[in-house]
Amino acid sequence: MLNESIMRLLIVEDDQKTADALATGLANAGFSTAIAHTGEEGFFLVSAETFDLVVLDWMLPGRSGIEILKTLRARGTKTPVLLLTARDAVEDRVLGLESGADDYLVKPFAFPELLARIRSLLRRASPSAEPSKKALADLVVDVEARRSWRAGKALDLTPREFDLLVYLFRLPGQVASREMLAKDVWRETNRLTSLDNVIDVHVAHLRRKVDGEHPVKLIQTVRGMGFMLREGNGE
DSSP states (O other): OTTSSSOEEEEEOSOHHHHHHHHHHHHHTTOEEEEESSHHHHHHHHHHSOOSEEEEESSOSSSOHHHHHHHHHHTTOOOOEEEEESOOSHHHHHHHHHTTOSEEEESSOOHHHHHHHHHHHHHHHOTTOOOSEEEETTEEEETTTTEEEETTEEOOOOHHHHHHHHHHHTSTTOOBOHHHHHHHTSOOOOOSSOOHHHHHHHHHHHHHHHTTTOSSEEEEEETTTEEEEEEEOOO
């Protein structure tokens, strides 16, 4: 899962403010997120869609997080689950883990700790995960740290620009079409209007930052098809 586009997380949290804060923080960290505010909604989404990890609150209206967790595990669902709860007694931790949680985080918590636990669970779930660092010519990206350099100089990329660059790195020698980018980077396939212009603008910004005045251009336009990361003299 780690080597396929951007990882998608489901947040099941009934408190709107908390859910929105988690979604914003995780989006800034490079994840795609969906939110459910009830246990029933969360269960439906996990059953109907594919997620790389679920952040699940224990106390939910309707079906509790523990009930959802037990049902998912009984059905054979292997998706990693990080359980959030205000319960900090030992017996509660044991119940959460024995119900199928992969990890347990007590509220209130610091967001960096949540992020570290999520990344740890994702690595654990994907033992064959890609190397953290990738390179082409003098361009280097650190996927986990979300940093990039060209000729040893750090690149100041927006989260979306970084996601685009990593996506191109993951398609060596292949063209990324605008349709692929809309689906895998923007995660928007049901828009009434095309994302082509938005994608072109972001690629142009990324190309300016990555290639700039460097004699060797790495982000190439393949006319009528899309974009590719390779050494050469493209458009």
